[in-house]
Amino acid sequence: MRFFFAMALLSAAAFAHAVQVTGTVTDKTTNKPAAGDPVVILDVQAGMAEAAHATTDAKGHYTLSAPGNGPYLVRVTHQGAGYFIAAPQGGGPGDIPVYDVAAKVQGVFIEADVIEAETDPSGQLKVNERYFVHNTSSPPTTQWSPKSFEIILPSDAIVMDTGAQRPSGLPTSVKMDPDGPKGHYSFNFPIQPDEGEKDTIFQISYSLPYSGQKYTFKPSVTLPADNVAILLPKSMTFTPGAGINFKTVNEDPSIQTFLLKNALPGSAITFTISGEGQIPREAQGGQQADNGQSGAAGPGTQPGGGIGEPINTPDPLSKYKWWILGGLALLLAAAAAFLLRRPPGAPVSTAAGSAPQPAIAPTAAPAYASSATSSVTPSPASHAATLLAVLKEELFAVESEKIAGTLSAADYAEQKSALEVVLKRALKKQ
Numbered sequence: 115m116r117f118f119f120a121m122a123l124l125s126a127a128a129f130a131h132a133v134q135v136t137g138t139v140t141d142k143t144t145n146k147p148a149a150g151d152p153v154v155i156l157d158v159q160a161g162m163a164e165a166a167h168a169t170t171d172a173k174g175h176y177t178l179s180a181p182g183n184g185p186y187l188v189r190v191t192h193q194g195a196g197y198f199i200a201a202p203q204g205g206g207p208g209d210i211p212v213y214d215v216a217a218k219v220q221g222v223f224i225e226a227d228v229i230e231a232e233t234d235p236s237g238q239l240k241v242n243e244r245y246f247v248h249n250t251s252s253p254p255t256t257q258w259s260p261k262s263f264e265i266i267l268p269s270d271a272i273v274m275d276t277g278a279q280r281p282s283g284l285p286t287s288v289k290m291d292p293d294g295p296k297g298h299y300s301f302n303f304p305i306q307p308d309e310g311e312k313d314t315i316f317q318i319s320y321s322l323p324y325s326g327q328k329y330t331f332k333p334s335v336t337l338p339a340d341n342v343a344i345l346l347p348k349s350m351t352f353t354p355g356a357g358i359n360f361k362t363v364n365e366d367p368s369i370q371t372f373l374l375k376n377a378l379p380g381s382a383i384t385f386t387i388s389g390e391g392q393i394p395r396e397a398q399g400g401q402q403a404d405n406g407q408s409g410a411a412g413p414g415t416q417p418g419g420g421i422g423e424p425i426n427t428p429d430p431l432s433k434y435k436w437w438i439l440g441g442l443a444l445l446l447a448a449a450a451a452f453l454l455r456r457p458p459g460a461p462v463s464t465a466a467g468s469a470p471q472p473a474i475a476p477t478a479a480p481a482y483a484s485s486a487t488s489s490v491t492p493s494p495a496s497h498a499a500t501l502l503a504v505l506k507e508e509l510f511a512v513e514s515e516k517i518a519g520t521l522s523a524a525d526y527a528e529q530k531s532a533l534e535v536v537l538k539r540a541l542k543k544q
Contacts, residue, residue: 133183135201137208139174139190142307143253147174148192148212155180155201156187178208195258195304213307217259221251222305224339225313227377229331232347233390239324241271245316247305247337254307261293261300263316264336269297271320278303281312289522290318328388339377346370347391355384368394 135155139148147170154167155178165180170190180186186201192212202208226246234240245265249257267273276290278301293300305314322329333342344360346352352372354360363371377383 133181133186133201133203134177134179134205135186135188135208136175136177137188137210139170139176139192139210139212141174141192141214142211143214143255145253147172148190149174151190151192151212153178153188153190153210156189157182158185158187162187176208195256213254213256215256215258215304217257217261219249219251219255219257222247222249222257222337224248224335224337226341226343227333227335227339228343228345229333230345230393231350231387232392233324233327233350234321234392237324239322239329239387241320241322243267243318243320247314247316249305249307249314251307256304256306258302258304260291260302262303262305263301263314264293265290265299265301265316265318266334266336267297267299267318267320268322268331269295271297271322273299273318273320275317275319276301277317279315280304280306281309281314285315285317327390328386330384330386333383334380335377336379338379340375342374342377342383344370344372344385344387345393346372346387347393349391350387350389353386353388355382355386358383358385360385 133155139151139153140146141148149170149172151170151174152167153170153176155165156162157165157180165186166178168176168178170176176190178188180201184201184203187198188201188208188210189196189198190210190212191197193215195212195215197210197212199208199210224245225248226244228244228246230242230244232240243265245263247263249255251257273290276288277285278288279285288301288303290299290301292298299318301316303314303316335342343363344352346369348368348370350370352360352370354372358374360372360374363373372385374383
């Protein structure tokens with residue numbers, strides 16, 4: 115009798131702690147319910163194992179139940195593409211927006227192609243190149259194929275790291291495939307529709323031979339680019355090609371910035387750099403943190419931290435300066451660890467429903483961009499909760515990229531292990 119009573123108590127406890135997620139999946143391309151899409155709930159602490167699965171009904175509704183209290187992620191697969199959210203706690207709605215998928219969509223363009231160059235101790239030229247890619251398609255559609263985004267690097271470039279980031283979430287190491295002539299590559303990574311001002315970011319780190327301390331670049335964009343920006347240390351020399359209208363942007367006293375507007379695919383762009391030097395990243399964090407102004411993000415709260423007030427700077431470049439100078443790292447563990455050690459009083463973006471955009475750098479730098487309209491000071495608990503949600507989403511993203519074949523087994527094992535360690539630390543802060 116006591117055995118059955120004990121079993122009943124255990125069953126009641128398990129039921130009490132069960133997670134039930136109910137929500138609606140909406141196809142934002144058609145603004146109709148997404149019927150017949152598979153939905154699964156994944157146990158983050160059990161190696162992303164499926165804890166429950168369902169299929170959306172004719173109205174896009176689904177209900178999932180899983181034992182325990184998580185953390186869990188919810189994934190819906192729509193037209194082969196995965197979309198996910200952190201499983202809401204406390205009975206909150208598990209609504210998930212999805213988009214139709216196409217190999218090519220109208221409204222995808224490069225807002226900024228940023229080339230940051232410096233020399234390293236071995237005498238080579240070290241380059242970080244970042245593409246900020248918008249998807250303003252109407253109706254909103256995800257661009258995704260084995261060649262979602264194509265780039266052209268110098269033919270003698272030795273690629274060291276590649277990464278990408280969706281409009282919300284943290285950077286993820288991704289595979290970049292050779293595509294045609296030497297130096298041509300493609301990313302098999304979804305370019306989802308923008309979320310507010312947040313777009314998709316691609317980064318490539320590579321080295322170049324630098325004999326004679328001189329190198330001539332001939333960059334080529336594969337999509338229309340509003341801006342091509344070159345960043346150099348003050349000690350290096352920039353020489354544009356004949357007839358190439360690069361303009362000097364006086365934005366930071368320790369960095370040289372040169373900007374070319376409205377570059378088109380196939381257009382001839384050349385410039386030469388010479389000399390040596392490193393970009394002084396240690397001076398970028400928090401030097402003018404007290405200079406913020408009400409009503410707008412001041413120099414201390416804007417992306418870039420210690421960067422002064424922009425002078426005649428085009429809006430896109432100013433907006434992305436924080437990312438450009440941050441030296442975006444490609445390891446998710448470094449990103450999460452940096453967030454965890456931030457003081458609780460640091461500013462955080464208040465965009466509803468969006469994950470924070472961390473600036474991830476080898477040295478200290480601002481971790482959040484302050485909203486241009488409002489900011490809040492989160493409590494330690496809310497800060498940890500925000501990080502926890504981001505970590506759960508990124509664990510799922512890593513799993514999805516492995517399934518899609520865009521993440522190697524070695525990268526998958528490394529990233530998953532690192533994220534799980536940081537996730538446990540975040541859970542302890544809850």
